[in-house]
Amino acid sequence: MDIDHRFRISYDPEADALVITLHDDKPDHGEEIAPGIILHYNSRDEVIEIEILNASEFVKAILQEYLSNSKKLSNTITEVAKNYVKKLKEIPEERQ
Numbered sequence: 065m066d067i068d069h070r071f072r073i074s075y076d077p078e079a080d081a082l083v084i085t086l087h088d089d090k091p092d093h094g095e096e097i098a099p100g101i102i103l104h105y106n107s108r109d110e111v112i113e114i115e116i117l118n119a120s121e122f123v124k125a126i127l128q129e130y131l132s133n134s135k136k137l138s139n140t141i142t143e144v145a146k147n148y149v150k151k152l153k154e155i156p157e158e159r160q
Contacts, residue, residue, distance in 0.1 A: 071085055080117070082116040086112055087110070088112075090106065092107040093105055100116060100117035100122065102114075103115075
C-alpha cells in the first residue's frame with residue numbers, strides 16, 4: 065500500500081497523543097511495537113496509522129538527538145573546511 069499523499073498529523077494535548085494517519089482505511093487492529101508507540105493496521109495488515117503516546121517527551125527526545133547529531137555534523141563540516149583551506153594555503157600559488 066502506498067502512503068496517501070494527503071496523510072494527516074493530529075495532536076491531542078489533553079491525552080499528549082500524536083496520531084499520524086497514513087491512509088483513510090478503517091482500523092482493524094493495533095500493535096504496540098515499543099512503549100507508547102502503537103501501529104494501527106487495516107484488515108489487509110497494512111499500517112494505516114501511527115499513534116505516539118507521551119508525544120511531548122517523544123518529540124523532545126527526537127529533537128535533542130537530532131540537534132546533537134546536527135551539531136556534530138556541523139562541527140565535522142567546519143573541521144573539514146578549515147583543513148581544506150589550510151591545505152590550499154600550503155600549495156604554491158602557481159599550482160592553485
